Amino acid sequence: MEINDVNWLPHLKNAVPITGFGKKLSMYTIALEGWRRGLKLKFYTIDNPENKLKIRYSLSTEDREHKFESSKGDKTTELAYEICDNKFLTKEYLSKAGVPTPEGKRFSEETQDEEIINYANTLGFPLVLKPTNANGGKGVFSDIHSIESFKDALNYVRYELNYMEVIVETYVAGNEYRVVVVDNKVVGALNRVPANVTGNGTDTIRQLIRKKNSVRKGNPHLKSRNIKIDKPVTELLKANGYSLDSIPKEGEEIPLRLTSNLSTGGDSVDLTDVLSPELKKIAIDGTKAIPGLTVSGMDMIVNDKNNSGVIIEANTRPGLGGHLFPVQGKPRDIPKDIIDFYFPETKNIKRSSLYFDFNSILEPLQNRTADTVEVSPVSQGEIFAKKYIVSGKVQNVGYKVWIKRQALLRRMHGFAEDIEDGSISIVVAGTDENAINEFKNVCLEGNPKSEVSNVTEEPWDAPLKIGFEINKKRSTEEIEQLELDNIQMEKELHFYKKRYGQIKTSRFWRSTAPFRYVIDKVKNFIRSLKIT
Known part of the structure; x- marks a missing residue:
């Protein structure tokens, strides 16, 4: 799939700074929407045992305040978060409410590999293997067709990625949709197309990946979401008779992943206007099935021929970037819908055309020279x-x-x-x-x-x-030099990633995986004793 020029919502054009790209898009655009309506905006950090920098923000009027983490506001309860954070619990709540999900079973850390393998044989192929508590598609293997491939995937997920608790379920063929529901209304729907490249008859697959990654950098949502060359990519290429050095024909589309997460190189295509009432109902019913879930991102596998779908995951913090900046289709103003939900009294307030300096807000928080930064209020009146x-x-x-x-x-x-x-x-x-x-x-x-x-x-x-x-406008020579420097850095990064991959796929690395797992467990135990 070719990437079109970025289709900006008019009020966001040139208003999204580099510091607001990628994972901060949801936070920045929701905060900006509220601030532009005259709400008081504050960014702050929270304490946590790992001492990691965690930035949150709040929007308030004179009589009430709402706190947010990315796109998740405080109207979504902690119970809803705990359920959605565990894929098996999500499956249980959805199934009890009669919401369609794939058949499958959860296996705990204590479960032996042999028991999981036997269940896989009983359930029948093709299958999906995924951790219960990983995000962004990490550790998810879809469309597994043989017991040998399943064993390899299981070893990789449990001992390379250290996700010991896993789910095995039936693979459902179809397109993957992300449907965002706000206050029991569908406000956005994407077809998330797995990472792919289109041949031009001259470039290798590796070169096509590099070129597509370069184009993705112009999209605020995809800038840091490159197509990564890893084991799932090379194995899929091999299964389809390709390698990274193969040269696809002109117009030939080469799939690189089976999972369609945008964070691993997937493309987003907006389908909000054509989503059927039946599929909207599944997404809304899925949201209602989880207590305290007010804003959700429902991941669905959809069979377009019979207009049916199953929910494979529920999210309390749906990323809005794919909806704001789709690769194809109309952008959706979901930040507006979220602020309308939390502050309905501001619906008719005309948003300001100004935006704040996000970098100057984040800098003292990231440097830990401040734990709270309040943004100066926007000028009142028409601009x-x-x-x-x-x-x-x-x-x-x-x-x-x-x-x-x-x-x-x-x-x-x-x-x-x-x-x-x-x-x-x-x-x-x-x-x-x-x-x-x-x-x-x-x-x-x-x-x-x-x-x-x-x-x-x-x-x-x-x-x-x-x-x-x-x-300051850069000269043509300065821009060309920066581009050359960037290409050189990418080449060096590719070299080290390749070397690292060779080490991780070596026989010695695989044979020592169980020992490293035990050592990591001991380290975590010692760390927990120090914290307490």
Whole structure:
């Protein structure tokens, strides 16, 4: 599947900083939506035994506050989280409510491999093997067709990944959908296509993966979700008669994984408008079946021919990035739906076009120089904006610094940046429309060292960051050098990953897996004694 250009929601275009890409997209976009409506926004860290940095945020009015972890707010209970965090418990609750799930069984840490293998033979192939408590598709093996492949997968999950508690269930053929439910309403549906590349007749599969990863970096959701070359990828290629050095034909689509998690290189295709009422009902019923679950991401295997589906996983913190920035299809504004649910009184408030400096918010939290950061409230009232192009002797004479001071004195937001023809582009925004229009005269005036010959104006309707910045544009040579440096770094990373893979697949590494598992258990036990 080819990746289309990113289709941005207008109010998010240029409003998502690099620090908000990837795993922070849900947190940033929900927080931004609430802040833009005038809610009080606060980011903070929480203590935990592992001393890992965990950032949370809260949104509040004068009379109440709601706390969030990514897309999960405090209206979703801890019981719901505990159920969804355990795939077997999820299966039990769904089955009791009559919600369709695949047939299968859970096996505890104490269960011997032989018992699991015997059950697999009894249940019949093809099968799925997965840990009960892993996320992001980690350790999930789908469409296992032989007992030999099952044994290899079991050894890998239990002794390489150290997930001793597993589920074995019937493999259900079909497309994998992620359906997001907010307050018992379906607000987004994706077909999550497993990682793949499309041949061009000249590049190897390894080269196609590298090129597709490069394109994915332009998508805020997929930037850090590269297609990784690991054991499941190489085994699937081998099963289909390919290797990483094979050259697929023009237009030939090569599957790289059977599981369709976006975090492992999958593609997202929006299907919200065409999702059938029957499938919507399964997702809503699945959400209702789990006590205290108010916002959910239901993973379903769907048979499009007979319009049926089964739920394979329920999530309390559904990632919103795939819905906001699908590879194909219409983006869905789920942050708006979540804020509508938590703060219904703000539904009719017009969102501001401004956004805050997320990097400056995260930095003191990440450096642990602060445990709480409150974001300055957004300017109240409608925001007006204009773009001015200033020509003349204006570059390298202190003009941009001077214009920044003038904008800040007038409580305006925006930026100034050089244009290659020697002029300067200035964008200003604020709540005083007259002041924005009159800023053209300020641009004409200029500082003592400048000589302004002309100022033209253009409308501006894109989001702007609060404050005023002087943007530095990189030269073509600088950009080319950065791209070359990036390619070199990727080559070095590939070399070390390959070497690491060779070590992990060696006979010595496999034979010592049980010993490493025991050692890890002892280490965890000693660590727990130190904590207590």
